[in-house]
Amino acid sequence: MIKMYIYRTRGICPSEIHFSLAGNKITGLNFVGGGCKGNAQLICRLLEGRGPDEALPLMRGIQCRNGTSCPDQLARAIEEIKGGELAEAETIRVFEDPRPRLTVAVIADLNGNAAALRAVLRLGTDALYCLGNITGSGGENDAVVELAVNSGVLFTLGPHDLTFPCRKPGNNDILVKAPHFLRCQLGDRKALGFYSGYIQELQGFSDFLPNSLELLMVSNLSDYLRKREVYPALRTMSEQFASDLVLFAHTGEYSHTTLGGVDYVNVGPVEDGGVYRYALLKWEKDQLRVSFETVGAA
Amino acid sequence: MAESVKALPQEIQDIIEVYEWDMRTREGIRRFMELKAKSLPSVAINGELAYEAIIPMQEELIEAIRERYSERR
Numbered sequence: 001m002i003k004m005y006i007y008r009t010r011g012i013c014p015s016e017i018h019f020s021l022a023g024n025k026i027t028g029l030n031f032v033g034g035g036c037k038g039n040a041q042l043i044c045r046l047l048e049g050r051g052p053d054e055a056l057p058l059m060r061g062i063q064c065r066n067g068t069s070c071p072d073q074l075a076r077a078i079e080e081i082k083g084g085e086l087a088e089a090e091t092i093r094v095f096e097d098p099r100p101r102l103t104v105a106v107i108a109d110l111n112g113n114a115a116a117l118r119a120v121l122r123l124g125t126d127a128l129y130c131l132g133n134i135t136g137s138g139g140e141n142d143a144v145v146e147l148a149v150n151s152g153v154l155f156t157l158g159p160h161d162l163t164f165p166c167r168k169p170g171n172n173d174i175l176v177k178a179p180h181f182l183r184c185q186l187g188d189r190k191a192l193g194f195y196s197g198y199i200q201e202l203q204g205f206s207d208f209l210p211n212s213l214e215l216l217m218v219s220n221l222s223d224y225l226r227k228r229e230v231y232p233a234l235r236t237m238s239e240q241f242a243s244d245l246v247l248f249a250h251t252g253e254y255s256h257t258t259l260g261g262v263d264y265v266n267v268g269p270v271e272d273g274g275v276y277r278y279a280l281l282k283w284e285k286d287q288l289r290v291s292f293e294t295v296g297a298a
Numbered sequence: 299m300a301e302s303v304k305a306l307p308q309e310i311q312d313i314i315e316v317y318e319w320d321m322r323t324r325e326g327i328r329r330f331m332e333l334k335a336k337s338l339p340s341v342a343i344n345g346e347l348a349y350e351a352i353i354p355m356q357e358e359l360i361e362a363i364r365e366r367y368s369e370r371r
Contacts, residue, residue, distance in 0.1 A: 033319070033320065033323065077330070091303070200324065207322060207323040207324055208322070212322075213322055216322070216323075216324060216327060220324060220327045220328075221321075221327050221330070221331075229336050230330075230336055232336055232337040232338070232351065233321070233330065233335070233336060233338045234338055236337070236338040237321055238321075240322070
């Protein structure tokens with residue numbers, strides 16, 4: 001069993017230490033957010049696979065600055081785990097769509113609307129992604145979760161999905177294990193989908209995890225692309241993105257913005273005055289085409 | 299940008315404290331917003347945005363620091 005931990009450091013250059021304990025062996029050690037990269041890599045290599053009890057005497061009490069050091073902080077993290085003060089980090093789940101796609105429909109805020117899901121499924125696109133809030137207050141949540149699973153709809157969690165549980169425990173289990181991020185390939189574009197910045201409130205979130213940069217730039221820096229005045233900074237930061245297509249929801253609006261070689265697609269709620277709205281993403285003639293379409297009920 | 303600040307002569311280093319914010323972090327973004335900055339890199343002196351999207355020549359940066367230092371005194 002692998003348990004992942006994130007330790008918020010005090011007094012040293014790296015702001016966090018990420019590591020796992022797998023069968024009581026240290027693994028995946030990483031000092032993030034600053035510091036001496038070379039020294040940190042050496043510590044990580046030397047400690048990989050060692051047991052905490054073997055590693056502790058090597059690290060405890062080493063001084064670098066502020067009466068502590070990177071190894072000393074790791075020793076404190078391990079001691080806090082042993083003392084029950086440092087809890088296992090909740091995993092930020094990422095699902096990778098294994099198949100490259102050419103035509104994708106993207107919806108959000110389904111809110112338990114089974115008729116809407118059936119209508120969008122009839123489109124027959126390569127894939128249907130729902131960015132979150134597949135369930136909702138008063139919705140047909142069990143029917144929607146079962147239809148989504150049986151039809152191969154790929155969905156990420158929105159904040160409502162753990163607030164309005166299904167009646168059937170099995171469907172709740174599906175929601176509890178659903179991803180927070182979706183990674184996929186559309187033509188030659190690498191896409192990242194998520195609902196909103198609520199993910200950063202989860203206990204296992206770190207600024208330095210894969211996908212965090214795109215999330216923070218969309219939600220915290222640009223207020224979901226609504227703060228046009230920070231577009232120059234967003235353009236600069238997008239050079240560090242691992243994705244060139246970012247899909248998100250949360251604002252209740254539909255929009256498509258291209259900035260610094262990255263396409264940002266904001267997907268609003270599926271229900272739109274008696275018709276169902278979705279974003280249609282097509283890879284045609286080596287180009288990404290984005291449009292916002294509607295479909296009626298059956 | 300931080301490198302150009304680190305390269306300032308010792309007499310300037312002696313009168314300043316340098317803080318660097320990482321824009322990949324929530325804290326860095328929060329500070330960027332507080333300063334009402336729009337572009338990167340940005341330099342603030344005494345909590346006020348002084349340069350945006352450019353790395354000033356060292357002489358210019360020294361002059362700006364000295365000016366604000368004398369204002370404060």
